[in-house]
Amino acid sequence: MVTQSIFYILIVFVGTGGELCVSRAMKTIGEVTDFRPHSIARVVGRALALPRMWTGIALMAVAFFALLGMLSLAKVSFVFPSTALSYAVGALGGKLFLHERVTPQRWFGVLLVCIGVVLVFIGKG
Amino acid sequence: MTSSQGLHLKTIILIFIMISVAPLGDTFLGKGMKIVGRMKGWAPADLFHFFFRAFTTGTVWLGIELLLAYFVAYILVLSWADYSYVQPASAASYVLIALLAHFVLHESISLTRWAGVVLICTGVFVVGHTHPQTPEHHSW
Numbered sequence: 001m002v003t004q005s006i007f008y009i010l011i012v013f014v015g016t017g018g019e020l021c022v023s024r025a026m027k028t029i030g031e032v033t034d035f036r037p038h039s040i041a042r043v044v045g046r047a048l049a050l051p052r053m054w055t056g057i058a059l060m061a062v063a064f065f066a067l068l069g070m071l072s073l074a075k076v077s078f079v080f081p082s083t084a085l086s087y088a089v090g091a092l093g094g095k096l097f098l099h100e101r102v103t104p105q106r107w108f109g110v111l112l113v114c115i116g117v118v119l120v121f122i123g124k125g
Numbered sequence: 126m127t128s129s130q131g132l133h134l135k136t137i138i139l140i141f142i143m144i145s146v147a148p149l150g151d152t153f154l155g156k157g158m159k160i161v162g163r164m165k166g167w168a169p170a171d172l173f174h175f176f177f178r179a180f181t182t183g184t185v186w187l188g189i190e191l192l193l194a195y196f197v198a199y200i201l202v203l204s205w206a207d208y209s210y211v212q213p214a215s216a217a218s219y220v221l222i223a224l225l226a227h228f229v230l231h232e233s234i235s236l237t238r239w240a241g242v243v244l245i246c247t248g249v250f251v252v253g254h255t256h257p258q259t260p261e262h263h264s265w
Contacts, residue, residue: 019208
């Protein structure tokens with residue numbers, strides 16, 4: 001149970017921290033308008049030159065290793081929905097760190113996601 | 126087509142790719158990790174053996190490749206759309222994960238858990254009806 005809790009915290013908080021860094025890095029690159037393969041490769045190359053992108057990837061890698069550990073202990077149908085708590089952490093992070101305008105409607109959606117997560121937890125037993 | 130409609134359309138297309146590819150990747154990852162088995166402990170040797178077994182399992186690599194495709198779609202959409210929009214919108218993949226877990230991995234899923242999955246999807250639907258891009262002021 002302790003092991004699962006450690007994995008869970010790493011997936012939700014460290015993983016979301018990584019995604020926030022990646023999101024910030026991609027806003028630096030700017031809106032992608034050309035979707036030809038060589039253009040996408042160029043965008044990915046530019047993104048990988050940003051230190052913040054690497055910080056994000058490193059944090060997401062930690063979360064990924066925790067996910068592998070968690071998957072060895074629990075069912076797929078439990079692990080993925082339960083980690084949806086990261087959506088609440090993500091919305092909060094988007095508001096606090098990326099200064100996104102999270103509308104009441106978006107908060108309501110996030111709330112529904114969180115209630116769904118609780119039900120998935122209850123349903124585990 | 127207005128620029129707002131175009132923005133919506135390309136956002137929806139990329140999120141559709143994300144929610145199609147990620148559940149498949151997750152399912153292969155889950156199947157692979159069941160082959161690998163439980164981690165024996167936190168000692169460095171146990172951790173090494175656990176991750177060595179994981180990264181020498183073909184099914185795990187299939188999952189990783191699909192998740193890399195997901196990651197590329199994810200970073201592309203994040204170049205214009207809000208993180209607080211993209212992240213919950215991509216949660217629609219939970220329905221697909223639940224279906225794959227039930228029908229492919231033969232996991233039993235309780236009614237309560239199905240209800241949770243449906244609620245998560247409803248939340249995603251609500252988020253999906255907000256505009257993907259809001260004015261922002263980065264401070265870091």
